[in-house]
Amino acid sequence: MTNPLSKKSKAWSARFSEPVSETVQKYTASVAFDKKLATYDIQASIAHAEMLQHKKIISSNDYKKIKNGLLKIKLEIEKEKFNWSIALEDVHLNIENRLIEIIGDAGKKLHTGRSRNDQIATDLRLYLRDEIDAIRLKLSFLRIEFIKKAEAHSNTVMPGFTHLQVAQPINFAHHLLAYESMFSRDDERLADARKRVNRMPLGSAAMAGTSFPIDRMRVAKTLNFDSLCENSLDAVSDRDFVIEVTSSLAIVMIHFSRLSEEIILWMSNNFNFITLSDKFCTGSSIMPQKKNPDVPELARGKSGRVIGSLVTLLTLMKSQPLAYNKDNQEDKEPLFDAVETVNNTLTIFIELIENMEPNTEEMRSAASKGYPTATDLADYLVKKNIPFREAHELVSKIVNYAIKSNLTLIEIPLTKLQKFSTLIQKDVYKFLELNGSINSRNHIGGTAKGQIHKQIKKIHKNILKTIHEIKRQKT
Numbered sequence: 242m243t244n245p246l247s248k249k250s251k252a253w254s255a256r257f258s259e260p261v262s263e264t265v266q267k268y269t270a271s272v273a274f275d276k277k278l279a280t281y282d283i284q285a286s287i288a289h290a291e292m293l294q295h296k297k298i299i300s301s302n303d304y305k306k307i308k309n310g311l312l313k314i315k316l317e318i319e320k321e322k323f324n325w326s327i328a329l330e331d332v333h334l335n336i337e338n339r340l341i342e343i344i345g346d347a348g349k350k351l352h353t354g355r356s357r358n359d360q361i362a363t364d365l366r367l368y369l370r371d372e373i374d375a376i377r378l379k380l381s382f383l384r385i386e387f388i389k390k391a392e393a394h395s396n397t398v399m400p401g402f403t404h405l406q407v408a409q410p411i412n413f414a415h416h417l418l419a420y421e422s423m424f425s426r427d428d429e430r431l432a433d434a435r436k437r438v439n440r441m442p443l444g445s446a447a448m449a450g451t452s453f454p455i456d457r458m459r460v461a462k463t464l465n466f467d468s469l470c471e472n473s474l475d476a477v478s479d480r481d482f483v484i485e486v487t488s489s490l491a492i493v494m495i496h497f498s499r500l501s502e503e504i505i506l507w508m509s510n511n512f513n514f515i516t517l518s519d520k521f522c523t524g525s526s527i528m529p530q531k532k533n534p535d536v537p538e539l540a541r542g543k544s545g546r547v548i549g550s551l552v553t554l555l556t557l558m559k560s561q562p563l564a565y566n567k568d569n570q571e572d573k574e575p576l577f578d579a580v581e582t583v584n585n586t587l588t589i590f591i592e593l594i595e596n597m598e599p600n601t602e603e604m605r606s607a608a609s610k611g612y613p614t615a616t617d618l619a620d621y622l623v624k625k626n627i628p629f630r631e632a633h634e635l636v637s638k639i640v641n642y643a644i645k646s647n648l649t650l651i652e653i654p655l656t657k658l659q660k661f662s663t664l665i666q667k668d669v670y671k672f673l674e675l676n677g678s679i680n681s682r683n684h685i686g687g688t689a690k691g692q693i694h695k696q697i698k699k700i701h702k703n704i705l706k707t708i709h710e711i712k713r714q715k716t
Contacts, residue, residue, distance in 0.1 A: 271570050272325055275332045277577060279318050281367040282332050282360065283311045285443060288463040290351055292456050298354065303347040310344040311336070332364075333357050354455050356447040358477040358565040363443040365573070367464065369486055372580045373435045374711050376490075379587035380428045381704050381711075386594040387421040388697045388704075390414075395693045398675050399514065399604040400613060407611030410675045413599055415688040418696055423496040425700070428707060430489040437485065441466035442476035448564035449473055478564040483576050484554045490579045491551045494544035497586055501537035504597070508534050513603045518596035521589075536589060543582050550575035608675055612640050614650055617672045617681065625664040635661055 261269075287308050294304035314336055317323040329335045334357075341348035391414035401411035441464060444450070444457035450473045457469050470476035507514035521536040553575040557568055615636050622632035639661050643650055651673040658665045671677045683689035 266328055266330075269330065269567070269570075270327045271331045271573070272327060272329065272335055274574050274577065275361070275570075276318075276325055276335070277573075278361075278364040278368055279323075279332050279336065280315065281364040282336055283315050284367060285360065285363045285460075285464060286336070286351060287311055288460045289355060289443060291463065292460045293350075293353060293453075295459065296454055296456055298453055298455070299347075299350045303350055306344040306347040307340065307351050310340045310348060313343060314339050331357070331361075333360050354446065354451040354453040355443060356445075356477070358447050359442045359445040359473075361569075362445075362470075362477055362479070363441060363464075365483065365576075366438050366441070366466075369438050369482065369576075369580075370435060372584075373431050373438065373486065374715055376493075376580070376583055376587065377428050377431050378708065378711050379584065379591065380424050380431075380493075381708050383587055383591050383594065384421050384424050384428075384700065384704050386591055387417050387424075388700050390594060390597070391417040391421075391693065392697050394599055394601075395690050397599055397601050397604060398608050398679065399599070400608040400611065401688075407607070407613050409616055410608045410613045410678050411688045412679055412690060412693055413601075413604060414690075414693045414697075418693070418700070420496065420500055421700060423499075424493070425703070427489065427493045427496065430492065431486070432707075432710075434482070434485045434489055436467065438482045439465075439467045440470050441468070442470040442479075445470065445473035445476035448477050474564045478561065478566070478569070480554065480558050480569060480572050483572050484551070484558065487547070487551045487554055487576060487579050490583045491544075491547045493583050494540075494547040494586065497590065498541045498544040500590075501541040504537040504593075505534050505541070508532075512607070513600055514607070516598045516600060517593070521593050521596065536593060540586050540590070543586060547579045547582050550579040605675065609649060612643065612650055614673045614675070614678045615640055617678045618650060618669065620681075621669055621672050622662060622664065625662075627662070627664065 290299070290304050290307045290311075293299045294301050299307075314323065317339075323335075323339070325335055326338070329338050337348065337351060340351065394417075395412060395414040397413035398410055399413045399416060400407040401409045401416070441457065441461040443460055443464075444455050461467075461469055470479070504515065504517065506512050508517055517534060519532070522532045522534055554572060557571055561568055618639065619629065619632040619636045622635060623629050627635070639650070639653070639658065642657070642661075643653055646653075651670060655665070655667060655669075658669065672681065680689045680691075683691055685692065
């Protein structure tokens with residue numbers, strides 16, 4: 242018996258009068274990277290075969306052979322004993338070829354009512370669904386590290402910056418929770434994208450559906466899809482879900498890049514705001530005193546990889562006519578790279594944040610410079626019924642005086658302050674003190690210690706809810 246999927250004879254070779262050249266085989270083959278989808282391909286194939294026998298399109302005996310053969314192949318792949326062949330192009334034909342070798346003619350019936358076009362679209366969605374869950378779980382663990390660190394340092398004062406200039410004093414915990422907010426939105430985006438990922442294209446066949454009486458909903462339920470891709474043309478050619486997830490991953494990396502930039506600044510001698518564990522740093526080959534923040538620097542650089550993957554995918558799809566085109570083979574490498582980069586970055590930053598400690602005295606000292614409570618003084622005057630613009634102008638004059646006198650605002654004697662406005666009384670100093678300034682902002686979203694603890698409690702509850710949701714989806 243001649244195997245139609247042998248290295249000499251491909252699944253579609255009967256149409257051609259001469260074999261594909263070795264150069265073309267190497268250029269067009271995708272098995273080197275799409276074999277990552279093997280487990281999902283087998284999972285979807287078993288579900289498809291079960292439906293075929295349920296609809297009496299294949300016999301129960303053939304289904305049992307197909308299922309047992311696919312499970313054997315799965316084991317071979319897991320033990321790295323599977324022989325991948327570039328001549329068989331992709332993960333689908335490699336598995337189907339091996340299945341026919343194992344079980345004979347019954348293996349040739351598996352492809353009934355489907356195409357590699359709807360196969361790969363299904364495999365990708367199954368893969369992405371798992372990866373989204375894994376990334377969201379890691380995002381939850383990272384967010385927990387932020388709130389743990391924030392709770393431990395809810396009394397730590399630091400300067401808040403705008404334009405990288407000292408602006409107002411803030412709570413270090415408040416700064417950490419700003420990043421928690423960013424990663425919380427990343428989680429929301431991925432959760433929302435998952436809804437569109439979790440729609441099944443299988444059964445769309447090449448592009449027009451199939452003439453066999455298949456039951457797509459049965460397969461969808463077996464594979465835990467929420468719904469079906471309703472239009473067969475769109476189902477096989479759509480890569481919106483890949484672009485959408487990669488876009489979300491790019492934003493994750495932008496947030497890591499921003500965080501990394503701050504860690505790099507904070508570690509420098511010019512700031513000295515934090516101490517980072519030695520295990521996240523390296524030295525210099527020539528300067529023995531150096532402690533370089535290699536992990537955050539590399540994360541900052543790796544953001545470019547994921548942004549590049551997004552641009553690649555957008556460019557790939559921008560001018561494709563319906564339906565499936567070979568261009569789509571190029572969607573997997575940028576997607577896989579983006580997923581791997583984000584996964585690895587999350588893993589290391591969970592530990593990095595845990596091991597990052599603030600230098601509280603340095604932070605407080607820096608927060609005392611640059612007249613950070615000037616806005617508090619303006620607010621004080623506004624509460625005395627001075628219009629804000631007038632108060633702003635008065636405080637600008639007071640700051641100029643302080644600069645010329647080499648004084649901080651809190652060091653200016655009351656008699657001097659009253660020369661600018663007689664409305665200024667002794668109680669002003671509690672608003673000019675750093676902690677007084679911070680705790681005066683006692684509202685939702687403010688930097689006051691009481692608000693920090695309320696936020697932490699709320700965030701912790703939301704994270705636990707997210708983790709429960711992810712685990713429920715996986716079961």
